[in-house]
Amino acid sequence: MTAVSFLKKELQKIDSQVSQKITTFTFPDISLVDLLPFAATEEVFFFESKEEDFSYLALGKSKFFLKSDVQEFLDHNPEDILVFQDSFEENSATLCYLPEWCLVRRNGSVTLRVHHSLEYQSYSPSNIIFNLSIWESFLGPWISYEERPESDEWAKMINDANRLFSRSELEKIVLHRKKIFTYDSPIEMTVLFREVYEANKNSSHFTVYNQLNYMEAFISLTPERLFTLKGQNLETVSLAGSIARGTDEESDRELEERLTTSDKLIREHNIVTKAIEEKLRPVLSELTISPLITMKLPYIQHRQAVIKGVLKDTTTVLELIELLHPTPAVGGIPHDKAKVKILEIEKEKRGYYAGPVGVLSQKFSEIAVGIRSALILGPNLTVYGGAGIVAGSEAEEEWIETGTKMQPFIKVINKSTL
Ligand SMILES: C=C(O[C@@H]1C=C(C(=O)O)C=C[C@H]1O)C(=O)O
Known part of the structure; x- marks a missing residue:
């Protein structure tokens, strides 16, 4: 049954x-x-x-x-x-x-x-x-497709970021880009979501489907949690620094070796760990930070550290969200300056991309970070991918990395019919 x-x-x-x-x-x-x-x-x-x-x-x-x-x-x-x-x-x-x-x-x-x-x-x-008037589910091939920004504009954005690093205005900034697919009729949202879900069973730690109305839904298959709070026990992660998966065991191990030893990737990740530690120290007792763990997803690998502690009961769960979001895994350092520069360089608000999303209750709250995500709006499907930029980041490499991060969606979209 x-x-x-x-x-x-x-x-x-x-x-x-x-x-x-x-x-x-x-x-x-x-x-x-x-x-x-x-x-x-x-x-x-x-x-x-x-x-x-x-x-x-x-x-x-x-x-x-x-x-x-x-x-x-x-x-x-x-x-x-x-x-x-x-x-x-x-x-x-x-x-x-x-x-x-x-x-x-x-x-x-x-x-x-x-x-x-x-x-x-x-x-x-x-x-x-049970809505019994379900019809045969179908999503045809997309009819047009747009890169926003295009690759030359992306290169300018990375240049802008590098200029800010050389003037010591910023240490890190996370920038994102989008692919927008247009279909000839409104997308059947739960159908698309289930395809993406089934095709990526091992790719995410958290899965979100938020249907806001009959035309609009946000989907995220994110590996990143902002925190889990069980009673007063808090667990969060510092997740940053990415590299591709190898095509076989040996190449995968070589790539992992680069992930763990590259100066640039170490810097990108350490900035995040340090920022989270600084924010949490005043509100946590018994703070611990795990040694480096490689998070291996089927399409990418990341540097990760797990941060734990006991939350003092003077801090509410919403204060915790406000305190932690956005970490420099999706924002930047210094925090306030990075937020302003993100909007200046990206030119549009991000909306739910990279925002906090999850559930709240008295004994258990869990908030994920809405990356590896897509937004359906009528016949349009926008897929997001972002990357941490630090001094020395190169536009082409970051273009490829952000493309890789969109893979969980792209592989389903390119199957042409659902
Ligand atoms: C910003 C994204 O991912 C974040 C950026 C990473 C990086 O720069 O290496 C790695 C994991 C995430 O914290 C995204 O997927 O859109």
């Missing part, structure tokens, strides 16, 4: 019981991502953490939160999990809400929690989860 038909049968049994304000049901194990194409609400948020064996599917919105009201809600509602997403530019598109229908998969069992709101009041669980 598929997850969908199983859940449908179970939900039909309990439909009549859904009358209280909050209702909780537990089911045996099912894959939440299999339910996505059947979601009948306009807003859909999916978050999966391989670090924690945790997946979360939120349908509809029950209540919106201002940042200032989040902590009080979490303090008083230990069972609820809020959706959180912010743009790279803080506070310009903060999204924080309690979903109406919330499925959580943890340790092999799935729990559904329902908070009724006016919008979906008359829906029964089997109606909200």
Whole structure:
């Protein structure tokens, strides 16, 4: 039996019981991502953490939160999990809400929690989860494609950055570029997402699908976490410095050797570790930093260190997001100057690319960094790739690296039909 038909049968049994304000049901194990194409609400948020064996599917919105009201809600509602997403530019598109229908998969069992709101009041669980008017899913080949910036403009951007380094205005800046694909009709968003998900099962530590409305969705298959907070135990990573994977074991090991010994890559990574350590030291006790770990993804390898500690209880989870984001893994150093220069050089706001995204609750919060990401807007699909630039970075090398970082999406797009 598929997850969908199983859940449908179970939900039909309990439909009549859904009358209280909050209702909780537990089911045996099912894959939440299999339910996505059947979601009948306009807003859909999916978050999966391989670090924690945790997946979360939120349908509809029950209540919106201002940042200032989040902590009080979490303090008083230990069972609820809020959706959180912010743009790279803080506070310009903060999204924080309690979903109406919330499925959580943890340790092999799935729990559904329902908070009724006016919008979906008359829906029964089997109606909200199963949109039965599903048609044959199809995405044709794209009809046009644009590089933004083109490679010569990218070279100028890297030049601009190098000028800032030589004047000692900046030590590091992360710059990104985009590929924009246009289709002849609006993209079937959950179909595209599931293809990308299936094709990249081993490529991400966190997977995000945020359908903001019927025309717009953000997808991220990110290896980078801003933090995981379990009780007061905090874990984060310093992730920076990248190199390709080899075509065989020997070449892969040679590349890893370069990743661990290159002065430029060591510098790029150390800047991030030091900045995170400086930010966290005042709010953590028992801070530890692991030795260097190579993070090997199927398409790229990175330098990584794991940073742990115990958060003092004077800091709230939202203060932690504000404190850490953006780390110089996606921003730069000095922090404030880099933020200004990023917008000056990139010319457009980043929006959700490289912004914090995840879930918040009293006992467990996990926020990822929205890189290795794409945005669907009607018939347009924008894929993002960024790279840390330091003195000595070369435009062509960084062009190739940013292209490699888009691979998880490009390999699916180039299959032409879904
Ligand atoms: C900015 C991105 O990735 C970040 C930059 C890296 C680098 O410069 O080596 C490595 C990992 C990420 O922290 C991206 O993928 O868009």
